[in-house]
Amino acid sequence: MSNPRSNIAANLRFLRNKHRLTQEEVAERIGVTRQAVAKWESGDTLPDILNCEALAELYDVSLNDLVRHDPETEGMPIPPRHKHLFGVVTLGERGQIVLPKKARDMFGLQPGDSLVVLGDTSPAAPGMALVDSKSFLRMTGQAMESIFGDKGEK
Numbered sequence: 001m002s003n004p005r006s007n008i009a010a011n012l013r014f015l016r017n018k019h020r021l022t023q024e025e026v027a028e029r030i031g032v033t034r035q036a037v038a039k040w041e042s043g044d045t046l047p048d049i050l051n052c053e054a055l056a057e058l059y060d061v062s063l064n065d066l067v068r069h070d071p072e073t074e075g076m077p078i079p080p081r082h083k084h085l086f087g088v089v090t091l092g093e094r095g096q097i098v099l100p101k102k103a104r105d106m107f108g109l110q111p112g113d114s115l116v117v118l119g120d121t122s123p124a125a126p127g128m129a130l131v132d133s134k135s136f137l138r139m140t141g142q143a144m145e146s147i148f149g150d151k152g153e154k
Contacts, residue, residue: 007070008052009043011078014071015059016041030054056081099130107132 016026016037023037030051039045047055056063062081069078076085086103099109109115114133120126131139 005043005046008046008067009041010071011061011066011069012037012055013041014077015055015061015066018077019059026055026058029058 016023021029023041024034027034027037031054032051036045036047036051040047040051052066053063056066059066060081061069061078065078065081071077074085079085084103084106086100089097089099091097103109109132115130116133116136118129118131120128
């Protein structure tokens with residue numbers, strides 16, 4: 001099991017550098033001394049819960065991730081609030097993928113549910129996204145049901 005003290009310290013160092021803030025600027029924004037921030041980042045001491053909440057808000061991360069995210073185990077730095085990396089999936093021979101259980105559970109996906117596949121082919125940021133078809137219909141406000149039918153099939 002990872003050491004929570006070193007996780008918090010690593011996360012705080014990473015987030016401060018990502019946001020291009022000095023220890024002094026972080027201290028001013030949450031109402032503590034620069035020395036307190038330095039001790040948290042070195043792992044010498046831990047911020048109390050109120051300071052953890054203020055830091056999570058400042059850096060736009062969840063309190064849980066600030067305290068528990070282990071960059072070594074996860075293989076990536078702490079993610080922004082409400083952003084998730086569920087893992088890597090392999091594309092099958094016929095184009096099928098299996099969504100990780102954690103993702104299916106978090107979004108309440110069941111066999112037979114429809115997902116809309118979105119894509120961006122711009123050279124700067126190519127990518128794909130899956131969106132629940134009902135959510136997509138609400139977001140777009142368009143009558144996609146007439147094109148895809150009730151189950152998103154056609």
